[in-house]
Amino acid sequence: xxxxxxxxxxxxxxxxxxxxxxxxxxxxxxxxxxxxxxxxxxxxxxxxxxxxxxxxxxxxxxxxxxxxxxxxxxxxxxxxxxxxxxxxxxxxxxxxxxxxxxxxxxxxxxxxxxxxxxxxxxxxxxxxxxxxxxxxxxxxxxxxxxxxxxxxxxxxxxxxxxxxxxxxxxxxxxxxxxxxxxxxxxxxxxxxxxxxxxxxxxxxxxxxxxxxxxxxxxxxxxxxxxxxxxxxxxxxxxxxxxxxxxxxxxxxxxxxxxxxxxxxxxxxxxxxxxxxxxxxxxxxx
Numbered sequence: 334x335x336x337x338x339x340x341x342x343x344x345x346x347x348x349x350x351x352x353x354x355x356x357x358x359x360x361x362x363x364x365x366x367x368x369x370x371x372x373x374x375x376x377x378x379x380x381x382x383x384x385x386x387x388x389x390x391x392x393x394x395x396x397x398x399x400x401x402x403x404x405x406x407x408x409x410x411x412x413x414x415x416x417x418x419x420x421x422x423x424x425x426x427x428x429x430x431x432x433x434x435x436x437x438x439x440x441x442x443x444x445x446x447x448x449x450x451x452x453x454x455x456x457x458x459x460x461x462x463x464x465x466x467x468x469x470x471x472x473x474x475x476x477x478x479x480x481x482x483x484x485x486x487x488x489x490x491x492x493x494x495x496x497x498x499x500x501x502x503x504x505x506x507x508x509x510x511x512x513x514x515x516x517x518x519x520x521x522x523x524x525x526x527x528x529x530x531x532x533x534x535x536x537x538x539x540x541x542x543x544x545x546x547x548x549x550x551x552x553x554x555x556x557x558x559x560x561x562x563x564x565x566x567x568x569x570x571x572x573x574x575x576x577x578x579x580x581x582x583x584x585x586x587x588x589x590x591x592x593x594x595x596x597x598x599x600x601x602x603x604x605x606x607x608x609x610x611x612x613x614x615x616x617x618x
Contacts, residue, residue, distance in 0.1 A: 339366040342556045350548045353541060355414065355444045355514050358548050360556075362410040362520075367392060367559040370523075373403040389559050390601060396563035397607070404524035407557060411519045411549065416446035418511035419542050426529050429521035436506035440496065444514040445485040450474045452540055463537060485512060523557065527564050534569070576618070583615050 342363045349357040371388045374395060395403055415423070424431065453474045454464035469477075488510050495505035521529070530553070532538065533546035554561040574582065590612060595605055 337365045337369050339363060339556055341558075342366065345552060345555060350552065352544050352548050353416070353446055355446070356416070356545070357412075357414050358545060358552070359412040360409060360552050361412045361518070363408065363556060365407040367557050369406050370395070370403045370557070370560055373406040374400070389562075390603070392559045393563045393567070393601070394603065396560070396567045397604075401524045404527070404560065405522040407523035407560070409521060409523070409526060409553070409556070412516070413519055413545070414514055414516045415545060416511065416541065417513050417515050418446075419539075419545065420515055420517070421511070422539065422542050423519075423533075423545075426521075426525070426532075428525040428528075429519050431517055431519055433517040434515050436509070437503040440502065441492070441506060441509060441513060443489050445481075445489075445510070446512045446514065446541070447478065447481055447485075448541075450478065453477050460537065462539075464540070481512065485510060523553075523560065526553065527568060530564075531568055579615050580618050583618055586612065586615060 342360065345360055346363075347359055347361060349359050351357050367388060371391050374391055394400075420433070450471075453469050455467055455469060457463040457465045488508055492505050492509055496502065526549075530546050530550050533542050534550060535543075538546070550561075590609065595608065600608065
């Protein structure tokens with residue numbers, strides 16, 4: 334069986350997508366695309382046995398019903414340059430293979446993340462780990478930037494001095510701040526990548542990691558457009574309800590919805606049937 338060549342992936346392979354001030358995301362390798370998903374689902378050999386519309390219908394069915402294994406047949410390998418504090422959030426996604434630049438073997442470059450003034454916010458009053466929407470006065474923003482830059486320069490100056498004294502790199506690095514940039518290769522299958530994107534593109538995710546997630550989403554959308562469309566419709570822009578929430582909604586839902594009322598939403602016949610079945614289940618709660 335021939336290897337899948339994905340023309341859209343080939344177009345952007347090794348292209349740097351800039352993120353933040355010194356960062357980037359590059360797609361350095363991949364395996365498969367939308368074709369690989371439907372092939373795995375059908376457990377067949379070769380490709381082109383179905384139309385694009387049939388492939389789209391199948392992919393949407395798989396996503397809708399959380400049949401995740403076919404999506405795991407597609408893989409992406411990224412080269413990412415990112416601030417260390419972003420990397421420490423990112424590494425919480427343990428379903429990937431990672432190899433990171435090592436400050437024990439290599440000299441760390443003098444590259445630090447400095448936020449834009451507009452990204453400097455007060456602590457949120459309602460979210461313990463987030464930023465508030467209230468604007469920070471210009472003089473306070475300037476002082477924050479001055480502190481960050483001054484301390485970054487001081488820390489790197491000390492690092493360089495220790496290197497000049499031939500102190501071991503693994504020791505010299507230990508005072509370097511979280512704003513320093515690191516790099517890694519990050520390989521992940523599409524199912525787990527979608528999970529990463531759902532969490533890290535959320536409006537409550539930290540701004541800096543959200544910028545990386547949004548750039549990666551552009552790449553994924555280009556490589557697997559049908560799967561990404563299904564992800565947007567059924568995961569990214571969807572919500573779930575608890576039993577209690579559904580019982581409350583039941584009071585306000587119409588008793589009957591005619592199929593013709595769904596025509597403007599471009600439902601497939603399968604989606605129509607499933608939607609009506611969901612309404613029926615709610616009515617029986």
